[in-house]
Amino acid sequence: MKPLILVTNDDGIFAPGIKALIEVARELGEVVVVAPNSPQSGQGHAITLTEPLRLHKVDVFGDIPAYECSGTPVDCVKLAKQVILKNRKVDLCVSGINHGSNASINIIYSGTMSAAMEASIEGIPSIGFSHLDYSFEADFSAAKHYAKKIIEHTLKEGMGDAKLLNVNIPNLPLTEIKGVKVCRQAEGTWNEEFVESKDPRGQSYYWMTGSFSLHTDDKNTDIWALQNNYISVVPSKHDLTDHHALISVTEMESSVNQS
Amino acid sequence: MKPLILVTNDDGIFAPGIKALIEVARELGEVVVVAPNSPQSGQGHAITLTEPLRLHKVDVFGDIPAYECSGTPVDCVKLAKQVILKNRKVDLCVSGINHGSNASINIIYSGTMSAAMEASIEGIPSIGFSHLDYSFEADFSAAKHYAKKIIEHTLKEGMGDAKLLNVNIPNLPLTEIKGVKVCRQAEGTWNEEFVESKDPRGQSYYWMTGSFSLHTDDKNTDIWALQNNYISVVPSKHDLTDHHALISVTEMESSVNQS
Numbered sequence: 001m002k003p004l005i006l007v008t009n010d011d012g013i014f015a016p017g018i019k020a021l022i023e024v025a026r027e028l029g030e031v032v033v034v035a036p037n038s039p040q041s042g043q044g045h046a047i048t049l050t051e052p053l054r055l056h057k058v059d060v061f062g063d064i065p066a067y068e069c070s071g072t073p074v075d076c077v078k079l080a081k082q083v084i085l086k087n088r089k090v091d092l093c094v095s096g097i098n099h100g101s102n103a104s105i106n107i108i109y110s111g112t113m114s115a116a117m118e119a120s121i122e123g124i125p126s127i128g129f130s131h132l133d134y135s136f137e138a139d140f141s142a143a144k145h146y147a148k149k150i151i152e153h154t155l156k157e158g159m160g161d162a163k164l165l166n167v168n169i170p171n172l173p174l175t176e177i178k179g180v181k182v183c184r185q186a187e188g189t190w191n192e193e194f195v196e197s198k199d200p201r202g203q204s205y206y207w208m209t210g211s212f213s214l215h216t217d218d219k220n221t222d223i224w225a226l227q228n229n230y231i232s233v234v235p236s237k238h239d240l241t242d243h244h245a246l247i248s249v250t251e252m253e254s255s256v257n258q259s
Numbered sequence: 260m261k262p263l264i265l266v267t268n269d270d271g272i273f274a275p276g277i278k279a280l281i282e283v284a285r286e287l288g289e290v291v292v293v294a295p296n297s298p299q300s301g302q303g304h305a306i307t308l309t310e311p312l313r314l315h316k317v318d319v320f321g322d323i324p325a326y327e328c329s330g331t332p333v334d335c336v337k338l339a340k341q342v343i344l345k346n347r348k349v350d351l352c353v354s355g356i357n358h359g360s361n362a363s364i365n366i367i368y369s370g371t372m373s374a375a376m377e378a379s380i381e382g383i384p385s386i387g388f389s390h391l392d393y394s395f396e397a398d399f400s401a402a403k404h405y406a407k408k409i410i411e412h413t414l415k416e417g418m419g420d421a422k423l424l425n426v427n428i429p430n431l432p433l434t435e436i437k438g439v440k441v442c443r444q445a446e447g448t449w450n451e452e453f454v455e456s457k458d459p460r461g462q463s464y465y466w467m468t469g470s471f472s473l474h475t476d477d478k479n480t481d482i483w484a485l486q487n488n489y490i491s492v493v494p495s496k497h498d499l500t501d502h503h504a505l506i507s508v509t510e511m512e513s514s515v516n517q518s
Contacts, residue, residue, distance in 0.1 A: 044304030047301040049467060055463075121448055157510075160507025182512055193341065194337075205312060246443065256405070
């Protein structure tokens with residue numbers, strides 16, 4: 001029996017990146033697509049609690065069953081599991097291919113990675129794919145080549161102790177990509193700037209923009225891998241506990257509890 | 260000089276929980292408030308990229324400067340740092356007091372914790388406070404008592420190696436709370452159900468609901484602490500790398516790169 005692969009994204013069901021990912025996934029398994037009906041970049045792990053969600057079957061990928069959803073990428077995964085697949089066992093969830101990087105701190109803001117993480121929370125092995133080209137006309141041929149190899153490997157061999165992989169693909173032709181590099185999330189931040197302006201009614205508004213700062217020159221990071229023509233693969237997780245800090249924080253107990 | 264404390268939340272600037280937190284914070288430092296103008300529960304780490312943001316000064320907390328923002332909790336922290344405080348050094352960010360638990364997997368979906376995490380990403384020590392009572396009429400007296408002690412300790416002694424604390428307070432009178440317990444995030448998931456119905460125009464919609472499942476009976480978790488009348492304190496972080504899984508995933512490199 002073919003493995004069941006759930007495909008989602010955050011750029012919306014009409015983005016070229018999801019089409020590329022479906023073309024790969026359909027060669028390797030039975031594919032079901034549930035994706036947002038509009039771009040949802042930067043939605044992070046948002047879910048829709050106070051509004052109803054709409055879900056419609058759409059005919060955009062030929063014989064592949066596909067549904068568009070009015071909610072966030074995480075909503076899509078939850079609806080896919082409960083409403084569309086009625087808790088059938090999903091063998092793999094793939095999210096993307098995102099238009100733009102989700103390396104380093106971008107994982108936190110990313111709807112693509114949050115959708116994949118949601119599936120992993122629900123026990124489904126998951127991979128988020130992102131391509132370092134924001135444009136609608138991005139060339140996905142190298143990304144597809146490696147996405148296929150990574151998905152094939154995962155379906156056959158699993159993903160070790162991991163449940164979730166964050167895969168970023170440099171914007172290079174296939175011949176210039178050196179291969180995949182398993183590595184960690186680089187320390188980095190966005191330096192926001194807010195452009196202040198006035199709307200046509202004279203009311204002030206702010207619009208977010210910014211630039212990325214890297215805070216490490218370690219070689220074992222996703223940013224280093226991408227800068228050196230590798231595809232970065234970061235095993236990621238939803239346990240946000242800072243285990244390293246646990247002992248040092250525990251001294252608070254005596255101080256707070258005694259006074 | 261008094262420490263500068265940034266206060267935010269996800270229930271909105273008019274929620275009782277943020278008022279309680281401001282009452283505590285103003286006794287311990289100079290306070291600036293930047294919070295959403297409407298409830299933003301479940302917004303996770305969403306940011307607003309494709310729309311303008313509105314920011315207005317509001318007079319709701321007497322002499323405390325307070326601003327309401329049209330964006331998400333994370334947007335509030337970014338605007339506070341860049342636009343309101345113009346990169347003045349913030350000594351502590353406190354977020355909450357949230358109406359409802361952010362223990363276990365809830366941290367991932369929580370706007371309260373995402374706001375605190377955003378501040379910690381930007382180098383500001385941060386604490387998210389949540390109270391296990393969803394109601395608007397929640398009694399915050401015990402929560403305030405402990406929030407004050409925790410903030411006082413943090414301003415004086417720091418937070419060890421941590422940059423971010425996830426504090427949850429059981430819904431109990433002060434005399435029944437046994438103190439704080441530093442612990443880890445419990446493994447748990449939400450089992451979603453979607454209520455399907457029709458709107459007044461006859462169109463189908465789905466509305467998310469669900470129940471929480473705990474997947475561990477370990478004693479060193481936030482859920483155990485709360486069930487046993489402790490306040491849980493989980494040091495948390497934004498490095499999502501699954502460091503434990505790195506080695507096992509690395510075997511993918513040879514397989515994918517050679518073929």
